[in-house]
Amino acid sequence: MRRIELALTADAVNPRLVYGTACVVIDVLRASTTIVTALANGCPEIIPVETPEEARTAARARNCLLGGERGGRRIEGFDLGNSPLEYRQERIEGRPIAFTTTNGTRAIRACASADMVLIASFLNAGSILQVLRVQDHDTSIVCAGTRGKPSLEDTVCAGMLLEGLNTRLEAEAVSLWRQHSKNLAQMMKHASAHGRDLMSLGFEKDIDFAARADIYDIVPILENESIVRKQS
Amino acid sequence: MRRIELALTADAVNPRLVYGTACVVIDVLRASTTIVTALANGCPEIIPVETPEEARTAARARNCLLGGERGGRRIEGFDLGNSPLEYRQERIEGRPIAFTTTNGTRAIRACASADMVLIASFLNAGSILQVLRVQDHDTSIVCAGTRGKPSLEDTVCAGMLLEGLNTRLEAEAVSLWRQHSKNLAQMMKHASAHGRDLMSLGFEKDIDFAARADIYDIVPILENESIVRKQS
Numbered sequence: 001m002r003r004i005e006l007a008l009t010a011d012a013v014n015p016r017l018v019y020g021t022a023c024v025v026i027d028v029l030r031a032s033t034t035i036v037t038a039l040a041n042g043c044p045e046i047i048p049v050e051t052p053e054e055a056r057t058a059a060r061a062r063n064c065l066l067g068g069e070r071g072g073r074r075i076e077g078f079d080l081g082n083s084p085l086e087y088r089q090e091r092i093e094g095r096p097i098a099f100t101t102t103n104g105t106r107a108i109r110a111c112a113s114a115d116m117v118l119i120a121s122f123l124n125a126g127s128i129l130q131v132l133r134v135q136d137h138d139t140s141i142v143c144a145g146t147r148g149k150p151s152l153e154d155t156v157c158a159g160m161l162l163e164g165l166n167t168r169l170e171a172e173a174v175s176l177w178r179q180h181s182k183n184l185a186q187m188m189k190h191a192s193a194h195g196r197d198l199m200s201l202g203f204e205k206d207i208d209f210a211a212r213a214d215i216y217d218i219v220p221i222l223e224n225e226s227i228v229r230k231q232s
Numbered sequence: 233m234r235r236i237e238l239a240l241t242a243d244a245v246n247p248r249l250v251y252g253t254a255c256v257v258i259d260v261l262r263a264s265t266t267i268v269t270a271l272a273n274g275c276p277e278i279i280p281v282e283t284p285e286e287a288r289t290a291a292r293a294r295n296c297l298l299g300g301e302r303g304g305r306r307i308e309g310f311d312l313g314n315s316p317l318e319y320r321q322e323r324i325e326g327r328p329i330a331f332t333t334t335n336g337t338r339a340i341r342a343c344a345s346a347d348m349v350l351i352a353s354f355l356n357a358g359s360i361l362q363v364l365r366v367q368d369h370d371t372s373i374v375c376a377g378t379r380g381k382p383s384l385e386d387t388v389c390a391g392m393l394l395e396g397l398n399t400r401l402e403a404e405a406v407s408l409w410r411q412h413s414k415n416l417a418q419m420m421k422h423a424s425a426h427g428r429d430l431m432s433l434g435f436e437k438d439i440d441f442a443a444r445a446d447i448y449d450i451v452p453i454l455e456n457e458s459i460v461r462k463q464s
Binding site: 004006008028029030032033035036037039040044045046047048072073083084085096108111116117118119121122123124125126127128131146151152153155156157158159160162163167169170172173174175176177178180181184187188191192193194195197198201203205206207209210211212213214215216217218219220221222225226227228229230 | 236238240260261262264265267268269271272276277278279280304305315316317328340343348349350351353354355356357358359360363378383384385387388389390391392394395399401402404405406407408409410412413416419420423424425426427429430433435437438439441442443444445446447448449450451452453454457458459460461462
C-alpha cells in the first residue's frame with residue numbers, strides 16, 4: 001500500500017494531509033541542493049531559521065556559520081550565501097550553519113505535522129527514494145516553489161520521485177499499458193497466452209469485442225453476493 | 233491522498249491489504265467483459281458461483297439463466313457460455329444469470345474483505361475510473377489471471393487504471409519529469425522562471441551543479457529543529 005500527497009508550493013500544503021507522513025521537501029534552486037552539499041562536505045548540522053536576525057542569534061549561542069540569501073544574494077554580514085558551490089569542505093567542515101532562505105525555510109516549516117522531514121534535490125534523489133521505499137509511513141512531497149508559485153525544477157524533481165515510488169509491479173503494469181494501448185486486440189491475439197488459447201478455440205470475435213475501450217458506461221458492483229449495475 | 237494495492241492473480245491477493253478498499257476485479261478475457269456486456273444488455277443481476285452445480289441450484293430457486301465456461305467452452309446444459317457476444321439483449325433482458333467461470337469467480341471471492349467490489353474491463357474502464365476518483369476508499373486492483381498466472385491483458389487493463397488514478401497534479405509532475413529528465417540543466421536555465429532569475433544574477437554554475445543527479449548519497453533529515461545526515 002502507498003499513499004502519496006503532493007503540494008507544488010509551501011502555501012498549498014494541507015497540514016492534515018501531511019500529518020504523520022514521511023515528508024520530502026524540495027527546493028532545487030537552491031536551498032535543498034545547498035543543504036545536501038553542506039552535509040556531504042562535512043557540516044554536522046544545519047539550523048533552518050526564518051529571519052537573518054534569528055540566524056545571528058543562533059550563531060552567537062552556538063558558534064555557527066551564517067548562511068542564506070535574500071533576493072538570491074548573500075545576506076550582509078553572513079559567511080555564506082545560498083550557492084552550493086560556496087559550501088566547500090575547507091570552509092564548513094565541523095561547523096553548524098544557521099541557514100535562512102526565502103522559500104526553502106518556509107517549506108520546511110509547512111511540514112511541521114509530518115513524522116519525518118527529508119530534504120531532496122536532484123543531487124540525492126536516488127538515496128531519498130531508497131529511504132521512502134523501505135519506510136512504513138505514507139509519503140508527502142512538498143515543493144518550495146518561488147514566491148508562492150510552483151517552480152518547474154521543483155515539480156520536475158517531484159515527478160522523478162513520484163515515478164520512482166511506483167512499485168515494480170505497478171510500474172510494469174503502467175508500462176505494458178503504454179506499450180499496448182494503441183492496439184489492444186493485437187496484444188490479446190498475439191502477445192497474451194490466454195488470448196492465443198481463445199483464438200485456437202475459435203473466439204477471435206470475443207477478443208475484438210473485449211478490446212473496445214469505453215463502449216459502456218456500466219459499473220458492475222457486487223451487492224449481497226450478486227453483481228448489479230451501480231446506481232450513480 | 234490515495235492508496236493503491238495491485239494483485240496480478242487471485243492467489244496473490246492479500247486479504248489484509250484488500251480489507252476496507254474499493255476493489256476492482258479484472259478478467260478481460262472474458263468474465264468481466266461478459267459481465268459488463270450482460271448488464272449493459274438488460275440483465276438485472278448476475279450471481280457469481282463457484283461450480284456448475286451451484287449454478288443449477290441457483291437457477292432452480294430463482295428462474296435464472298445459466299452462464300459460464302470450463303476450458304473456455306459452454307458448460308453442458310447451460311444456456312450461455314462465457315462469450316460476451318452471446319449475451320444479447322433478446323436472450324437475456326430481464327433474466328438473472330447464475331454465472332461460473334474458471335478464473336473470474338475465484339478473483340471475486342478473493343476480494344471478500346473489500347468494502348466495495350467493482351468489475352472492470354476495457355469496455356467500461358472510463359466509468360470505473362470516474363467512480364474510483366470520487367470515492368473515499370483506498371483502492372485495490374485484483375487481476376484474475378489465468379490458472380494462477382498473470383494474464384497480459386488483465387495487467388494492461390490494471391496499468392490503464394493505475395495511470396488514470398494519478399491526480400492531474402501528479403500526472404503533470406511525472407510528465408514534466410519525463411520531458412526534461414535528459415537535460416535538467418537546460419530545463420532550469422531556459423524553461424524555469426526562477427532559473428532565469430538566477431542566471432541573470434550570475435549563478436549559472438549553481439544551476440549546472442544542481443542538475444547533477446545522484447552525486448551524493450546524503451539523506452538530510454530534520455531532527456530537533458536541525459537538519460542532519462540521516463543515519464542508515
